[in-house]
Amino acid sequence: MLPVIRPEVVPGERIFLTTLLQDDVPTFTEWFADLETTAYLGAVGAVFRVEQEQEWYNSLAKQSDQINFGIIVRETQHLIGTVGLKNIDLLHGTAELGINIGDKTARGRGYGTEAVRLMAEYGCFFKNLSSICLWFVAFNERGHRAYLKAGFREVGRWRGSYQLGGRRYDKVIMDITRDDLDLSRMSALIHQLGEHGHATG
Numbered sequence: 001m002l003p004v005i006r007p008e009v010v011p012g013e014r015i016f017l018t019t020l021l022q023d024d025v026p027t028f029t030e031w032f033a034d035l036e037t038t039a040y041l042g043a044v045g046a047v048f049r050v051e052q053e054q055e056w057y058n059s060l061a062k063q064s065d066q067i068n069f070g071i072i073v074r075e076t077q078h079l080i081g082t083v084g085l086k087n088i089d090l091l092h093g094t095a096e097l098g099i100n101i102g103d104k105t106a107r108g109r110g111y112g113t114e115a116v117r118l119m120a121e122y123g124c125f126f127k128n129l130s131s132i133c134l135w136f137v138a139f140n141e142r143g144h145r146a147y148l149k150a151g152f153r154e155v156g157r158w159r160g161s162y163q164l165g166g167r168r169y170d171k172v173i174m175d176i177t178r179d180d181l182d183l184s185r186m187s188a189l190i191h192q193l194g195e196h197g198h199a200t201g
């Protein structure tokens with residue numbers, strides 16, 4: 001069966017971000033029936049059933065303080081994961097970024113770095129955010145390196161706040177600000193903006 005052609009909502013180079021579909025729910029269920037993945041995501045020992053994934057999917061349309069996209073590899077048109085912003089606070093211009101490359105074969109190929117950067121650019125341009133944070137568990141070196149490459153920097157540690165297998169690990173907090181990002185890719189999406197100049201700052 002040919003893969004479904006998905007809308008390119010936020011276009012990148014090797015990937016693009018798209019809207020999530022009801023038909024994606026079984027794929028999310030497969031990704032979240034994996035103890036390694038849920039441990040990286042902070043839900044130690046949890047596996048989620050299809051009903052829970054369906055509930056999460058249904059909640060997306062109702063929640064205005066979060067936005068989630070699917071990550072599609074341009075070459076194959078395959079959905080490999082999701083990336084999103086939650087706790088979007090329009091008063092202070094802040095939000096928290098989360099990502100999961102659920103397809104394990106797609107990890108370590110640079111897609112996560114690109115998705116994180118696109119999501120941050122989208123948030124600062126279209127949601128007018130000025131600062132975005134994220135956290136990872138100190139042993140998630142792959143995440144750490146991807147976030148550094150995307151432009152995030154470490155701002156602190158919640159020492160020993162994460163337990164796994166009887167051991168404690170730090171949660172590492174990183175952030176990125178609007179000034180750290182080049183938003184020209186986002187402003188180029190609004191073709192007539194060029195004629196009126198692109199406000200900076």
Ligand SMILES: CC(C)(COP(=O)(O)OP(=O)(O)OC[C@H]1O[C@@H](n2cnc3c(N)ncnc32)[C@H](O)[C@@H]1OP(=O)(O)O)[C@@H](O)C(=O)NCCC(=O)NCCS
Nearest residue numbers: 040100101107108109110111112113136141142143145146
């Ligand atoms: C964390 C995650 C988003 C990173 O995305 P990704 O596409 O896998 O990462 P990238 O390929 O863009 O970058 C990974 C970097 O880590 C390195 N890396 C890959 N595998 C690694 C490993 N096992 N250990 C240490 N570093 C590793 C890569 O070499 C690359 O760094 P480099 O380019 O400086 O060499 C993705 O792996 C993921 O979703 N993992 C599962 C869930 C998760 O951890 N979510 C985030 C929770 S905070």
